[in-house]
Amino acid sequence: MCLMCLIKYVQKASTLYCIMKSMNPLFPNGLILINLFCREGNSPNHHQTITYNQLLRNVCRCANALKLLGVKKGDRVAIYLPMIPELVYTMLACARIGAVHSIVFAGFSSESLCERIMDAQCNILVTAGNIKCFIEEEVWICVFRLTTPWDESCDIWWDDLMDGVSDECEPEWVDSEDPLFILYTSGSTGKPKGVVHTITGYMLYTSLTFKYVFDYHHDDVYWCTADIGWITGHSYITYGPLANGATSVLFEGVPVYPHVGRLWEIIEKYAVSKFYTAPTAIRLLMKYGKEPLQRYDLSSLRVLGTVGEPINPEAWLWYYDVVGQQRCPVIDTFWQTETVKHLQQSKPSFFLKPPLTVVKSAFYHKPWPGIMRGVYGNQERFESTYFRKFPGFYVTGDGCRRDKDGYYWITGRIDDMLNVSGHLLSTAEVEAALTEHPSVAEAAVVSRPHAVKGECLYCFVTLKDHKEFNRTLMEELKRKVREKxxxxxxxxxxxxxxxxxxxxxxxxxxxxxxxxxxNEKDLGDLSTLADPKVVEVLFIRFSLISFGVFFYSVR
Incomplete structure (x- = not known):
């Protein structure tokens, strides 16, 4: 999988120009503070700062360069870059001249990139050369490697293109409902959809949600650990913070390199006050205990946020007790690529009440200004997926229930609900029970056909380091779920x-x-998997279970 990936047969429809950014080996991974927009490499000794004025000049230069290549209002530009300043420059340059950016997460395969370029009909690809990504211990690592030959007819070096270009560019006048960007969903539930967001509605909601959900003030230093290749990065690294003139951190690197206290080191170094991350990252860092945090001063933190997936109680409590030191509210945000609009809670109400009966229910709203305007090139899919089931309402595809106190509990995707002997169960609730066991790092629950029950629960559990999987643990997990x-x-x-x-x-x-x-062997498209080898291992262990062989292992 190479970032310097030119899809030659796209040129049959139109010339695909590729703008290449040469990576500086001194800064292979880094972190950027906007307002100061400060970049720090994997080595804490490597850093740079970019002010708002410098950001504007670089955006204008990039905008003028795109215009020199013939990009005009309404054209689509594909961006396939790691978390470097040029990613921010390019997306803002597109917005400045009325072009529509389509950012593809830099970890996706060349096939996934090709699919998105062709669907959006892009004629410019802005990418970085000589980077290959792979997974090691559930962490993204990048190395330098050249795999695609240079094509003088369509490949252009970034530095050559920017050389001598003016750093002043008047913005293009656009309509409030003109498209700002296309962002493709991850494909975890089917073929990726090109979600279209427009200028005014999207910008309004990202600006307001950033300001009020995170209680932003001008003396704050804000850090969202997401990748700009996803909607969280679009909204809460680029557009939301910049619209509020925020000082914020953009991190390119991994949470445990060069040491497991890397995130806490950065929080101390820049006195981060608002920290927004994913439950997956929290669970990863939980494995290393409290000791790495105790080396650093986290007293600057005032608000903690989570995003991207449901957070299990064990992770929430660790985040609140250990990271936030029981003084920072945890803002658990629920939203989607399609919505921008937040629902959030700052209290873990589900810890304080006994479990209630889960009611299967579509969670939906009347449309609002920040909602997506369509699926690019597929109006029928847009209407059938989001609006046809409940005319006049937007359907998220998530389930929820409302308790006697009026609180809404998000139970996960509707297709993640199980019907066991006529009883509806939430996979998220079962997973939360499993991960309360001290040996379990992560769990996922799915349904399996059952001759009597209709469906039964099939649970996959990932253990913490050096924990043994045996019959005693299995019985403890079953007992834990029964009790909860x-x-x-x-x-x-x-x-x-x-x-x-x-x-x-x-x-x-x-x-x-x-x-x-x-035991279905045809798994369909696995191109978006981070590590396809995981599937092979799971199939082998499934076969052993099917033949009555109990599998022990130590991680």
């Missing part, structure tokens, strides 16, 4: 999973797990 939810939720199968199949954004591909649990 009830006998009806007792798992029929518990499989040891050294890793779970995830997209490169960290989402568990439950479709794949369901197919493994049902």
């Amino acid at each position: 939810i009830g006998p009806i939720a007792t798992p029929d199968f518990i499989q040891n999973a050294p890793g779970l199949p995830k997209t490169r954004s960290g989402k568990i591909m439950r479709r794949v797990l369901r197919q493994i649990a049902r």
Whole structure:
């Protein structure tokens, strides 16, 4: 998988120009502070700062360069870059001249990039050369490697293109409903959809949600650990903070390199006050305990946020007690690529009440200004997916229930609800019960057909380091689920999973797990998997279970 990837047959429809950015070996990974926009490499000794004025001049130069290549209002520009300043320059340059950017997460394969370029009909690809990504211990690593030959007819070096270009560029006048960008969903539930967001509605909601959800003030230093290749990065690294004139951190690197206290080191160094990350990152860092945090001063933190997936109680408590030192509210945000609009809670109400009966329900709203305007090139899919089921309402595809106190509990995707002997169960609730066990780092639950019950629970569990998977642990996990939810939720199968199949954004591909649990060999498109080898291991262990062989392992 190479970032310097030119899809030659796209040129049959139109010339695909590729603008290449040469990577500086001194700064292979880094972190950027906007306002100061400060870049720090994997080595804390490597850093640079970019002011708002410098940011504007670089954006204008990039905008003028794109215009020299013939890019005009309404054209689509593909961006396939790691977390470097040029990624921000390019997306803002597109916005400045009325072009529509389509950012593809830099960890996606060349096939995934090709699919998105062709669907959006892009004629410019801005990318970086000589980078190959791979997974090691569930962490993204980048190395330099040249795999694609240079083509003088369509490849242009970034520095050559920017040389001598004016740093002043008048913005293009656009309509409020003109498209700002296309962003493709991860494909965890099917073929990726090109979500179209427009200028005014999107900008309004990202600006307001950033300001009020995170209680932003001008003396704050804000850090969202997401990748700009996803909607969280679009909204809460680039557009939201910049619209509020914020000082914020953009991190290119991994949470445990060069040491497991890397995130806490950065928080101390820049006195970060608002910290927004994913439950996956929290669970990863939990494995290393409290000691790495105790080396650093985290007293600057005032608000903690989570995003991207449901957070299990154990992770929430660790985040609140250990990271926030029981003084920072945890803002658990629920939203989508399609919505921008937030629902959030700052109290873990589900810790304080006994489990309630889960009610399967589509969670939907009347449309609002920040909602997506369509699926690019597919109006029928847009209407059938989001609006046809409940005319006049937007359907998220998530389930929820409302308790007697009026609180809404998000239970996960509707297709993640299980019907066991006529009882509806939430996979998220079962997973939360499993991960409360001190040996379990992560869990995923899917359905498996059952001759009597209709469906039964098939659970995949990933253990913490040096924990043993054995019959005693299986019985403890079953007992834990019975105690937390009830006998009806007792798992029929518990499989040891050294890793779970995830997209490169960290989402568990439950479709794949369901197919493994049902021994379906045709898994379809796996191009968005971060580590395809995980699937092979899970199938082997499934076969052993099917033949009555109990599998022990130590991680």
